[in-house]
Amino acid sequence: MSEQYLNKRRLVLFVDDDPELRKLGRVSLERAGYGYIGASNGSEGLRLARELYPNLILLDYMMPGISGKEVFVTLATSDDERLRQTPVVMLTAKHDNHDEQRELLGLGMAAYLCKPFGHHELLNVIDNVLITAQIKERNRTLEVEARQSFVGTVRAMITLLAVKDGYTGEHSNMTADLAETLARRLNLSEEEIMHVKLGGLLHDIGKIGIPECILCKPACLTPEEMAIMRQHVHYGEQALAGVPHMETVRAIVKHHHEWWNGGGYPDGLKETEIPLATRIVTVADAYDSMTSDRPYRRRLSQATTIERLRAAAGIQFDPVVVEILVECLEDYDTEQTRSLNLKFLDHLHHAA
Template sequence: MSKVLVADDEEIIRELAKEVLEAEGYEVITAEDGSAALSKIAEGGIDLLLTDIKMPEIDGLRLIREAKKVIPDLLSIIMTGYATIETARKAIREGAYDYLLKPFNLVDLRMAVTKAFQRKRLEEENARLKQLTALFEVSQKLSGTVERDNLLNLLLRSAIAQTKALGGEIWLIDDRKPRRAAALGANLNLNGVVREAVHNGKPISISSKEGEVVFIPLISGRKVLGGIALGKDGTGFSQGDRELLHLLANQAAISLENSYLFSNLQDAYFSTIKSLSLLLEANDPYIKGHSQRVTELCLRLGRELELNEEGMETLRQAAPLHDIGKIAVSNDILHKREELNPDDWEAIKSHPIVGDEVLAPIGFLYRARKLVRHHHERMDGKGYPDGLSEGDLDLPTKIIIVADAYDAMASDRPYRKRLPNKRIIKEFRDNEGTQFDPLVVHTLLELLN
């Protein structure tokens, strides 16, 4: 039942309003002045304040102001005579919902109160709908995100925006230890609290003079994956905020679990295909360790060149697999000591294409595939298999071209010994800009020094 407080120094008005509104099904309490009204408001539970303007000591305007400090979304209607109608307008500008002109009849009173409650319900429904729509959108995005950092950032950004928090953190459990995986906005200084909370897997709320900090665990099945912590100033988080955070956390936990499964699957695929590539080298003393060395050199060059994380990851995936297409080239050709004839060359030159095709069914290796296909291209367009030129080649590809060539020159071959360093350096100097990217060559030569 909605509760109405009637504040008026005239008893007859109080009694009249009480009778009419009780007949309408409201619970009605009354107060004969402003301070009596404030102490009833302090007890809580009031939905609508119906107040006179002119009362001794605390007038209606001040009463509304004080009351709003206790109940921020309190509805209020001010009762006024013609003489004080300007004051009533002021009250409305300050947030009173409506005014009622004295003397009023019963119909006016009933109408004003009904209208106020209808409006409030509408506003609440609107707010709820808006929240639900936002939540739905976030859920959609969360469930479509398997890349973990994107997922965490999305969760944190949404949680902060939806609850108007000052800042937040996401903690994940790695090897049974909580680790801060993402942070945004104000620094909450949560280490101690979070460690405890993550351990217990229970929600926590800590209120202080400055505001409130909440921690909501991310739980999938019975496993605590981590949790999200948020801080808000003032009176802290509303009940609506809390419900929303729990819904978000549930959705995020499912997506997070999916992302773990997904990356396990990726790792499994990757190790399988890497074993295949190692197997290819295992029986050949000349190329044994080649893909491992090329990988190490690629990553060193990538770091020196300050390649972004995406590029580094592509190198990490592509370099160990770059020659995997050689499974389709016969050993007789691969191990031939005499000079290769044109047919042999055709066969060898097919290996980047075969490599690309072998990896094609594995969706997440799509960036790596490009490097596998293009590790024998040249800046001047005279490479194979596609005759690409400088503008078509990205930095990770330019890096693997140099790293692969370096390791080939620095290892023994069936038909020659490894080249001396001096000769390798000359080879790179002579061919920078035509075969090799000059910046990558420059970086390699610095590393060799």
């Protein structure tokens, strides 16, 4: 199977201070059709890895100077993605360092091979690791393609929403920007911040399915119209169904009208049943809505908006998030141009 699956001239870098073991390794690898390059110490191994980009590295754990562990950590934390993705098999005579083995496997070590080992055992490990590496690389490629497709879909959906209702498009952009500011003040991770910002951008995407006569009505909605408007959270969630890794964003889209006291919709969630990312977007959404001009009312002043948000804290909004918003407004540019700006999606596209 492996002979059909693998490119037999794949290059293996063998890093070991034992010349006899390197010699035996060379014979085994070249007989099996692999390219071989040897290094007698960790420094030489790092140099050759950076120069040649081998398909796999066999790395002795105990070496004078730079140890095999240090070499691996250097590769695993390199700025060079190709080095980070190079599979490494650690060769070791130690059989009792289970905690350290788990640590290195957690950092991405492909496998351990305990000395002494035989010809067939060495080749089986190499073949299996390379097959696994090819599968992982294919999965990474598919992930990139899926992410790029998602970014294109987001652009198209937001642009369509902006064409249908210019206010909602601008409002979504402003909500995303303010939600990102709140998320950073709350010390969320970069991945969580990106999800919050995407959720802010897409929180009203379901309004694409709302009739324009309701969406753009220059007066308060009737109870019947409000019931139709409330369906936008379901339309939005359905629009994102099946998109991988968007669970947080879907939750924001579906639940951004939940209330802290359980009086919101669609599921009547309350307090910490509502995810933090959603509670952030809810407050950012409310602030931008109140400070924006609408056909049926003029925008509120920042002071009046803060007063109303604080009055609703503990009822409609998470009190902690409301106070974080008030803190952020001291440095936040509230006079920035209200326009649709999707440049941050370029970062998401390239990060894939």
